[in-house]
Amino acid sequence: MDKQNNNHEFEYQRLEKVLDIIEKKQNALKEQSSKVKEDVVELRKTFWDDITVNMDEMDDIIETQESIKQQSNILAQKERHYGKNYQRMNQLERLKNQPYFGRIDFQEEGSEDIEQIYIGTSSLMDEEEKDFLIYDWRAPISGIYYDYAPGPVEYRSQEETVHGEMSLKRQFMIRNGKMKGIFDTSVTIIDEMLQESLSQAADTQMKSIVSTIQQEQNAVIRHRGSKVLVVQGAAGSGKTSAALQRIAYLLYHHRTNLTANQVLLLSPNDLFTSYVANVLPELGEEPVNQQTFHQFVSNGTDKALHVDSPFTQIEKLMRLEEKEQQTQLEAIQHFSSTAFMEDINQHLEKLNRTNLTFRSIRFRNELLIDKKEIENYFASLEKDMRLPNKMEQLRNWLLQRIREIQKEEIKKDWVLDQIQLLSKDDYMKAYHEAESEQEESSIQDEEKVLREKIIRKTFAPLQKMIRQNRFVNTFKMYMDLIAELNGNDAIQRYKVEAIRLLRKKQIPWELATAYNFFKGEIIGHEVTRPVHLIVIDEAQDYTPFQFAYLKHLYPYASFTLLGDVNQAIYSYASKENPIQEKISHEDSTERIVLTKSYRSTKQISDFTSYFSPSDEPVEPFNRSGVLPEVIRLTKSISEKDALLYKIEEKQQEGYETIAIIAKTAAGCDDIYRKLHKEVDIKQINEDSKTYQKGIVVVPVYLAKGIEFDAVILADASDEVYSYAADRYLLYTACTRAMHDLTILFSNEMSPFLSKIPNEKYRYSTIVER
Numbered sequence: 001m002d003k004q005n006n007n008h009e010f011e012y013q014r015l016e017k018v019l020d021i022i023e024k025k026q027n028a029l030k031e032q033s034s035k036v037k038e039d040v041v042e043l044r045k046t047f048w049d050d051i052t053v054n055m056d057e058m059d060d061i062i063e064t065q066e067s068i069k070q071q072s073n074i075l076a077q078k079e080r081h082y083g084k085n086y087q088r089m090n091q092l093e094r095l096k097n098q099p100y101f102g103r104i105d106f107q108e109e110g111s112e113d114i115e116q117i118y119i120g121t122s123s124l125m126d127e128e129e130k131d132f133l134i135y136d137w138r139a140p141i142s143g144i145y146y147d148y149a150p151g152p153v154e155y156r157s158q159e160e161t162v163h164g165e166m167s168l169k170r171q172f173m174i175r176n177g178k179m180k181g182i183f184d185t186s187v188t189i190i191d192e193m194l195q196e197s198l199s200q201a202a203d204t205q206m207k208s209i210v211s212t213i214q215q216e217q218n219a220v221i222r223h224r225g226s227k228v229l230v231v232q233g234a235a236g237s238g239k240t241s242a243a244l245q246r247i248a249y250l251l252y253h254h255r256t257n258l259t260a261n262q263v264l265l266l267s268p269n270d271l272f273t274s275y276v277a278n279v280l281p282e283l284g285e286e287p288v289n290q291q292t293f294h295q296f297v298s299n300g301t302d303k304a305l306h307v308d309s310p311f312t313q314i315e316k317l318m319r320l321e322e323k324e325q326q327t328q329l330e331a332i333q334h335f336s337s338t339a340f341m342e343d344i345n346q347h348l349e350k351l352n353r354t355n356l357t358f359r360s361i362r363f364r365n366e367l368l369i370d371k372k373e374i375e376n377y378f379a380s381l382e383k384d385m386r387l388p389n390k391m392e393q394l395r396n397w398l399l400q401r402i403r404e405i406q407k408e409e410i411k412k413d414w415v416l417d418q419i420q421l422l423s424k425d426d427y428m429k430a431y432h433e434a435e436s437e438q439e440e441s442s443i444q445d446e447e448k449v450l451r452e453k454i455i456r457k458t459f460a461p462l463q464k465m466i467r468q469n470r471f472v473n474t475f476k477m478y479m480d481l482i483a484e485l486n487g488n489d490a491i492q493r494y495k496v497e498a499i500r501l502l503r504k505k506q507i508p509w510e511l512a513t514a515y516n517f518f519k520g521e522i523i524g525h526e527v528t529r530p531v532h533l534i535v536i537d538e539a540q541d542y543t544p545f546q547f548a549y550l551k552h553l554y555p556y557a558s559f560t561l562l563g564d565v566n567q568a569i570y571s572y573a574s575k576e577n578p579i580q581e582k583i584s585h586e587d588s589t590e591r592i593v594l595t596k597s598y599r600s601t602k603q604i605s606d607f608t609s610y611f612s613p614s615d616e617p618v619e620p621f622n623r624s625g626v627l628p629e630v631i632r633l634t635k636s637i638s639e640k641d642a643l644l645y646k647i648e649e650k651q652q653e654g655y656e657t658i659a660i661i662a663k664t665a666a667g668c669d670d671i672y673r674k675l676h677k678e679v680d681i682k683q684i685n686e687d688s689k690t691y692q693k694g695i696v697v698v699p700v701y702l703a704k705g706i707e708f709d710a711v712i713l714a715d716a717s718d719e720v721y722s723y724a725a726d727r728y729l730l731y732t733a734c735t736r737a738m739h740d741l742t743i744l745f746s747n748e749m750s751p752f753l754s755k756i757p758n759e760k761y762r763y764s765t766i767v768e769r
């Protein structure tokens with residue numbers, strides 16, 4: 001290789017050249033696009049001109065249909081072409097800003113040549129469309145860039161493992177098409193680009209990390225093989241980032257059999273959904289189907305039911321005294337377990353052997369089919385048949401019964417009464433319908449058509465109701481199951497309140513997924529769209545039941561679960577979660593641990609490591625900042641003044657996103673009330689969809705997954721964070737801080753903080769105005 005190609009001057013010139021080619025391609029594409037657009041508009045306008053419509057003979061009809069089909073295909077093809085151009089235009093626009101971020105010089109074993117591989121967010125060919133000027137970061141060869149330092153390397157192409165030598169690894173910092181820096185890995189010891197990226201201010205929209213993906217993250221992104229991938233990652237280790245880049249990677253590699261709408265991304269709350277919404281489009285991919293699990297469950301349940309959110313569950317628990325909380329937890333843990341799924345299965349078997357609870361079918365206030373009759377039919381079905389199959393038979397039988405009833409009803413006088421109420425239009429339609437059936441229609445023919453119309457219309461809701469299985473009372477059976485549950489004192493006590501809520505059609509979160517499972521096992525699960533890949537972020541908050549339910553619904557889907565056992569704030573609900581090692585050691589499950597934490601400064605990471613709830617290792621990234629500050633409020637200063645003082649200080653220090661985090665929603669209300677007249681502060685609650693830069697007040701459980709420049713923990717006194725479960729909340733809250741962490745408390749500090757060595761934080765007793 002020409003040594004000249006190694007110097008920086010070469011890189012500046014190359015960048016110019018590439019930008020020039022991008023521009024040329026853009027211009028060519030623009031021209032092409034406007035031509036295609038004109039064609040599409042023209043074709044839409046003249047769609048019928050080239051078609052000869054002839055319906056005389058059967059052959060003519062077929063020919064007409066054929067030519068319509070052909071014309072539609074041409075139109076569709078042109079529209080697709082236009083869509084593709086549009087997509088490519090966006091890609092080129094992005095490339096113009098940062099065409100590439102890396103270069104590797106690679107010599108394949110046995111080859112004389114050294115290839116220069118430039119890596120960017122999407123690929124670019126030279127003007128002759130012969131050679132790659134830029135490789136997509138997801139191309140197999142690009143993997144080397146993330147996995148190795150210069151030296152011997154290998155990568156896996158479609159068919160084989162390719163070995164070779166990497167002689168150069170170079171990083172480029174290109175912003176707005178301008179070269180801002182060039183770093184060779186052999187020269188720089190620390191990753192300057194990563195340092196730069198991490199020291200930036202927090203954003204309300206997550207950014208893609210393709211240019212600085214780290215080796216361990218790359219293993220997550222490019223993982224193949226096992227059906228279930230479990231990622232345990234320290235707070236701020238890039239789980240969410242890796243999850244999104246993984247989706248982009250898989251969409252790229254499985255273009256032909258995986259599309260964005262076959263991916264389900266489950267996120268912890270709406271705020272988070274909008275926080276990450278930009279990443280995939282930034283990577284040139286379509287957004288995937290993203291929901292919270294609460295939305296997923298609510299969409300799959302009875303319309304009349306109100307499903308409590310997980311936040312309601314956590315708030316309720318936090319209001320209880322420790323002993324009461326323990327009892328409640330014990331019950332919740334049972335409902336969260338796969339043992340409860342077993343209870344349900346046994347109960348369903350029993351129901352299958354005995355009978356289900358049906359509703360009688362009524363019509364015009366009269367009993368049409370008595371539930372006894374339905375029970376008898378159910379009992380007559382073959383004993384070993386599965387419940388959903390029995391239900392199908394039952395539906396068909398009922399629909400047939402309805403058809404027979406219709407034949408009787410059509411003759412009755414009430415139908416004639418209804419005919420009198422029909423509009424003139426309906427009469428006319430009936431007249432034409434009757435006429436089209438017979439050359440000369442009589443009054444009787446018209447009446448027959450009208451009677452059929454009335455019967456069809458009147459019975460339609462009934463048929464719909466049968467198709468929707470509303471003749472079986474799954475909710476009542478579920479309530480019975482809960483009421484009949486045996487179990488310890490905790491369960492017996494829990495049942496009383498649960499039944500009270502269920503009677504009001506309100507379902508507590510811990511019973512909601514189980515109800516959908518129970519119902520689906522009776523009437524069949526409704527899976528509306530094919531899902532091939534399910535990515536669950538904050539997976540530590542899923543119960544074994546919930547995870548088993550998802551696997552049951554989508555037995556052929558691949559799963560990627562990402563979470564942190566240290567942030568299991570719903571450990572309130574379950575001691576076990578799918579991220580834990582023992583659960584993830586099932587067949588076809590692989591587990592990757594991300595230990596390095598990138599979000600917070602080393603000082604914040606060190607500090608939080610003292611109260612991290614589990615032994616999972618956390619290795620702080622070496623980015624320096626100030627020590628966290630722990631402030632004791634004394635009587636001479638109110639919480640309000642202390643907060644105002646600290647907010648002002650953080651603003652003066654230049655922080656743009658400042659979060660005041662409280663434990664509960666009530667705590668947030670209180671802070672908001674005290675401060676909103678003094679400073680511009682926004683409150684984040686369960687319904688918040690987005691947030692802006694500035695000052696926010698937010699409960700811990702809604703700050704999950706998000707990050708802020710500066711975090712002020714409003715009250716870390718011992719009476720606020722003292723139970724075992726509070727440790728997870730405290731840890732989650734403090735690890736949201738990127739650059740600055742301030743903790744306030746009055747009287748005694750939380751026991752989780754009191755053991756931290758003094759040199760790990762700055763301590764002050766009073767804040768003076």
Ligand SMILES: Nc1ncnc2c1ncn2[C@@H]1O[C@H](COP(=O)(O)OP(=O)(O)OP(=O)(O)O)[C@@H](O)[C@H]1O
Pocket residue numbers: 194197198207209212213214217233234235236237238239240241242564567598599704705706707735
């Ligand atoms: N390789 C990387 N390059 C640049 N930034 C990174 C990288 N990895 C992580 N980050 C940054 O670190 C921060 C934390 O990342 P992310 O939110 O993905 O972590 P997480 O593991 O999901 O965190 P948590 O579990 O605490 O919510 C983000 O600002 C992200 O952009």
